[in-house]
Amino acid sequence: MEHTLPPMRQLTDSLRACGQLQADDIRAxxxxxxxxxxCNRPDQEEPNQPGSDELADLARQLGISWYYQPVITGQVTDEQGxxxxxxLQQAEAPVVAFCRSGAxxxxxxxxxxxxERSGDELxxxxxxxGYEMPDFFKRLTG
Known part of the structure; x- marks a missing residue:
């Protein structure tokens, strides 16, 4: 049976974003x-969330580079961006970034x-x- 990945949002030709990945998702x-x-999700954000170390080990075993940049939801800073x-500049494409929902x-x-780009363009x-984040959109264009 074919594994179904979580819904992906295509941000660029080489970057997609999605919600929490599981081991089977990484294999797929x-x-x-x-x-x-x-991985932009802090460990232990919610119960039963797979640990980043465990997922990183699996990714590396499968030949996938892994970056852990935990960011607290609702508190994303310009510096973190x-x-x-x-x-992204050093990452080999294609790239998938994930957190709880992909937001x-x-x-x-x-x-x-x-x-490099205008807020309206972004x-x-x-x-x-597929993103609808009015408060964040105001932050980009304000």
Whole structure:
């Protein structure tokens, strides 16, 4: 039986974002050719969440690079966005970033792009990818 991945949001040609990954998801992404995973979810954010160390070990065994950049929901800073951008610059594509729902990953990506792109352009890109975050959109365009 084919494994079904969590819903993915396509942010760029080489970057997708999604909610929490499980071990089977990482195996499926490896078969799909994903080269890098970015975990933006702090460990123990909720009960029964797989630990980042366990997922990182599996990813590396499957030849996938792993970055752990835990970000607290609702408290994403511009500096964390710039750090996310630095990770993306060195990451081998294709890349999948994940957190609880994928929203923090979209936020981090947009903040990483803010120095080069207009807020309106970033809001349009996020909406195209399926994000609806009016408060964050105001932060980008304000």
């Amino acid at each position: 992404l490896a078969k799909e050719g994903v080269r890098t995973l970015i 710039l750090e996310f951008g630095k990770i 923090r990953c979209g936020t981090l990506w947009a903040l990483s792009q803010k120095p 809001v349009a890109e996020l909406k195209r990818a």
